[in-house]
Amino acid sequence: xxxxxxxxxxxxxxxxxxxxxxxxxxxxxxxxxxxxxxxxxxxxxxxxxxxxxxxxxxxxxxxxxxxxxxxxxxxxxxxxxxxxxxxxxxxxxxxxxxxxxxxxxxxxxxxxxxxxxxxxxxxxxxxxxxxxxxxxxxxxxxxxxxxxxxxx
Amino acid sequence: xxxxxxxxxxxxxxxxxxxxxxxxxxxxxxxxxxxxxxxxxxxxxxxxxxxxxxxxxxxxxxxxxxxxxxxxxxxxxxxxxxxxxxxxxxxxxxxxxxxxxxxxxxxxxxxxxxxxxxxxxxxxxxxxxxxxxxxxxxxxxxxxxxxxxxxx
DNA sequence: TACTTTTACAGAAAAATATTCTGTTTTAAT
DNA sequence: ATTAAAACAGAATATTTTTCTGTAAAAGTA
Numbered sequence: 001x002x003x004x005x006x007x008x009x010x011x012x013x014x015x016x017x018x019x020x021x022x023x024x025x026x027x028x029x030x031x032x033x034x035x036x037x038x039x040x041x042x043x044x045x046x047x048x049x050x051x052x053x054x055x056x057x058x059x060x061x062x063x064x065x066x067x068x069x070x071x072x073x074x075x076x077x078x079x080x081x082x083x084x085x086x087x088x089x090x091x092x093x094x095x096x097x098x099x100x101x102x103x104x105x106x107x108x109x110x111x112x113x114x115x116x117x118x119x120x121x122x123x124x125x126x127x128x129x130x131x132x133x134x135x136x137x138x139x140x141x142x143x144x145x146x147x148x149x150x151x152x
Numbered sequence: 153x154x155x156x157x158x159x160x161x162x163x164x165x166x167x168x169x170x171x172x173x174x175x176x177x178x179x180x181x182x183x184x185x186x187x188x189x190x191x192x193x194x195x196x197x198x199x200x201x202x203x204x205x206x207x208x209x210x211x212x213x214x215x216x217x218x219x220x221x222x223x224x225x226x227x228x229x230x231x232x233x234x235x236x237x238x239x240x241x242x243x244x245x246x247x248x249x250x251x252x253x254x255x256x257x258x259x260x261x262x263x264x265x266x267x268x269x270x271x272x273x274x275x276x277x278x279x280x281x282x283x284x285x286x287x288x289x290x291x292x293x294x295x296x297x298x299x300x301x302x303x304x
Numbered sequence: 305t306a307c308t309t310t311t312a313c314a315g316a317a318a319a320a321t322a323t324t325c326t327g328t329t330t331t332a333a334t
Numbered sequence: 335a336t337t338a339a340a341a342c343a344g345a346a347t348a349t350t351t352t353t354c355t356g357t358a359a360a361a362g363t364a
Contacts, residue, residue: 003213014206018170021321032343037323039341050207053300054166057202061302066250068259085296092303097296098218107220107290111302138259144237144249148205148300150213150263151244173350184314189352191312 001046006031008152010039011048015149018052055148062113066143069108069126072134076105084131093121104136153198158183160304162191163200167301170204207300214265218295221260221278224286228257236283245273256288 003011009029013020026036043049058066073080081099084106088097096109112118118137127135155163161181165172178188195201210218225232233251236258240249248261264270270289279287 011206011208015208016205018204018206022323023321033322034344035342041323046212047209048212050209052170052204052206053168054163054170054204055202055300056163056167056302056304057199058302060198060200061304063302068250068252088297092301094297095299095302097298098220098292099294099296100220101291101293106296107292139253140250140259141253142251144251144258145240145246146249147247148207149244150208150210150215150247152208152213174352175350185351186315187313193352 003048003152006035007039007043007048010036011043011152014040014049015152058111063111065112065114065118066140067110067112067118068138068140069106069110069122070104070136070138071106071108071126071132072104072136073106073131074133075131080131081105084129087129087131091121091125093117093125104134155200155304158187159191159195159200162188163195163304166192166201167304210263215263217264217266217270218292219262219264219270220290220292221258221262221274222256222288222290223258223260223278223284224256224288225258225283226285227283232283233257236281239281239283243273243277245269245277256286 006029010025013025013028022033022036022040025040026033029036040049058064071084073084085097088094088108093110093112094108095111096107098107099105100107110118110121112121122135122137126132158181162177165177165180174185174188174192177192178185181188192201210216223236225236237249240246240260245262245264246260247263248259250259251257252259262270262273264273274287274289278284
């Protein structure tokens with residue numbers, strides 16, 4: 001179960017580019033196809049590899065605004081939390097939602113076309129949720145870093 | 153350049169799973185291989201498709217703590233910002249970094265093994281940066297949603 | 305309208321890749 | 335020592351991607 005150095009090398013490569021071929025990987029780490037294939041399959045089976053996804057250019061898709069919403073609930077009960085969680089899962093603009101410590105309850109990340117869309121989202125989709133008491137918006141002015149690569 | 157409905161269907165599928173074959177996609181949208189292939193290549197060339205990546209299970213890799221750092225700089229000058237940005241790019245624990253509006257300057261997302269590692273990161277890597285004046289930490293207690301899928 | 309060009313598509317052939325199979329070497333366990 | 339289990343290499347097969355050829359539809363031009 002613990003990852004050896006070869007597993008880690010494979011994972012580092014696949015994190016970078018899910019379209020590396022087994023041959024690419026085999027060459028880069030000086031192995032034949034077989035062990036690379038077997039290891040990738042094992043890493044998938046064990047759930048170390050969660051999935052392969054395609055990342056799109058959000059701006060080219062017209063999503064020019066990113067904001068963080070700091071949300072406070074009306075009550076800190078289980079039912080309130082669960083209700084809020086379920087609603088969030090159905091909002092495609094919300095790409096991240098975490099229950100957090102501190103002066104508010106949830107930190108959300110929203111990706112959306114522009115300020116007008118955000119206004120609509122804020123007024124018609126988020127603040128209308130019965131569990132929501134307070135929303136504090138933090139606007140992203142400029143993206144410095146955004147990666148799916150985890151340190152291994 | 154504008155995306156038609158077929159492009160959008162392809163993008164929606166590829167966002168879900170970068171390992172769908174052309175045949176998979178062709179079947180799902182009732183087309184032959186050729187147009188699917190041509191469209192994917194065009195979407196790649198136009199940069200709508202940025203890259204294909206592999207998502208790993210952060211907890212199975214031992215990263216059990218996620219935190220947001222709200223960072224205030226010593227000065228709001230260009231040089232200070234640029235210096236900070238460059239430092240951040242070299243910190244693998246920082247998976248997101250955005251320059252933001254509000255009571256602080258930057259919102260960071262950190263993925264790290266545990267509180268001890270965070271303590272070390274905070275004291276030895278972040279607060280030591282000459283541009284950093286203040287750090288406010290928001291701890292993630294529970295992850296509700298995290299997706300790379302953009303609404304199309 | 306008639307003609308040309310371009311675009312989008314289907315089907316088949318070729319090339320590249322993933323998967324499976326066979327067997328060898330190494331390592332660990334008894 | 336002997337056996338069993340892992341890790342690997344190489345080859346065969348299956349699948350997928352890429353390229354090629356050709357057709358139909360759409361758009362542009364005279």
